[in-house]
Amino acid sequence: MRLIDPAYTLSDNQKILQVVDNVERIYREGENEKATQMIFSDIGTPKSKEEGFDVYNELKDLLVDRGIPKEAIAFVHDANTDDKKNSLSRKVNSGEVRILMASTEKGGTGLNVQSRMKAVHHLDVPWRPSDVGRILRTFKIKKNVEVTDNGKDNF
Template identity: 40%
Template sequence: MRTRFARFHNLPELMTIFKECADIKTADDLELNVPEAVFENIAAEPSNTQKELMKGLSERATKIHDKLVDPTVDNMLKVTSDGRKIGLDQRLMNPLLPDEDNSKVNLCVDKVYDIWQNTAEDRLTQLIFCDFSTPKNDGSFNLYDDVRDKLIAKGVPKEEIAYIHDSIPMQKSKRFLQRYAKAMCVCFSDQLQNAVQVLMCRTN
């Protein structure tokens, strides 16, 4: 049996001990000059195919609850995972399904392209976070390549689009940063911490 660290207990007491050897400053203490975030929620209506697929998930969940299916064949973890796939893009369930014009992915592509056009003079960088359907370099369908290809088709230069994986391990990051130091680029990432680290290096 393996054990691993899961969570801290007695966090206030732990923080008190930590402060004996550390000087903690919050953003408010430092009065950092940070940009004001502007949030925009864009709703994507489910396609008829997605609705049908979701009904199938409900039927599977009922069978699992009634113990009519072997857990090694189907279980709630698989149902939940498939639900995330369907919600993101139905082609993650089957690449042969239609590429709906108003899907989340295509709405994202349109928004990214609009921002790319409108910020051309400032040469700003966009980050797209997607922790599902990362590229495996085996020719299989994935959303990273799908979004990239659609942006290129709209007119975004291929050399201005990068995957965060291109900068990891860190010994490759210098070459990655040199490549995009002066380029306006769209950067795909499934790892928030690594993406922020790369951008911090890029802007220093």
């Protein structure tokens, strides 16, 4: 709602807080093996503070407020060159960056960050079935992943 009305306040039952709860829990559980996670959102992509509210920075701020180091969180949108994208991929696959936020377009096909991936969170539903399931890949270090089936919502 805050994408439409910036005055709208954050309430306990909002999806964004459910995502933060899940991401924090999985982050803590995966501490020893440096398990990684992706958060996909095609709406509310990163903006400057002057441009107003965006989902990515809100999520990052909420996660940092819960004690997750800001250095462990990255936006794929900041990797705007091939060198930066390769560097980001290495950081995620090594567990240096443990939470990666991306749009379906920027974080989908061609971005290989699945080595330590434990969970993928879709804030909004992608339009194409091929854009779902980026965590289920071969040659992964992290073999046990969390998958929700038969849910009533996309989250």
